[in-house]
Amino acid sequence: MKNLLRAGAALALALRSCAPAFAQHAIVSAAPAGFAPEQACVAWSGGSNGAGALIPCGSPQEGFQLASGNVASPAATVFGGxxxxxxxxxxYGSLQLxxxxxxxxxxxxxxxKTAADGAAPTGITIGGKAQVRVVLSGTAGCAxxxxxVPN
Incomplete structure (x- = not known):
């Protein structure tokens, strides 16, 4: 009986020392690709499989060259916004986004678009992780x- 109590106490101590690991937060010093953090980003480790999720703190800065020299680039995946x-x-003929x-x-x-933007480019909202491309038709010298737009 004494050995059983000792084994139970040892098991309880071992499990108690593991408990904080399920609720830990770790500070990540490097920002994920495409993010310019305004503050440190936090990685949360939790869940039944131990997998974590990165919480981005900054606004992604991204730009894509969709056409150059009247040649359309391959489709690009955007962050969204x-x-x-x-x-x-x-x-001009037409340029379609x-x-x-x-x-x-x-x-x-x-x-x-059937004319140049000039001083006023066109604003558009695009959903997250969307794939975008341009299609040029009857155009010359398109870029x-x-x-x-940063948040």
């Missing part, structure tokens, strides 16, 4: 950039 489309061509639809196969036109 408010963006500025800035584009100009030496000759498209996003990949929810079926993962259909490209949906979000906006069409287009998509830049996220």
């Amino acid at each position: 408010d963006y500025i489309l800035d584009q100009a061509c030496s000759a 498209q996003r990949l639809g929810p079926d993962g196969a259909t490209w949906i036109t979000s906006l069409t 287009a950039t998509l830049t996220r």
Whole structure:
């Protein structure tokens, strides 16, 4: 009986020392790619499988060259939020900004430009982790950039 009590006490001490590990928070000193933190970011370790989740504290700074020299770039995956489309061509047909639809196969036109933006580029809101591209038709000398507006 004495040995059983000792074994139980040892097990209780061992389990007690593990308990804080499930509720720990760790400070991450480096920001994840694409984030410019305004403060330190926190990684939370928890859950039944021990996996953690990174909580970004800053606003991602991203920009994409969607077309250059009248050649469209491959589709880009954006973080999501408010963006500025800035584009100009030496000759116009149309420049379409498209996003990949929810079926993962259909490209949906979000906006069409038939003239240069000049001093007032076009603002657009894009959903998180959306894939975007431009389609050029009947244009010459086109260049287009998509830049996220910081929060």
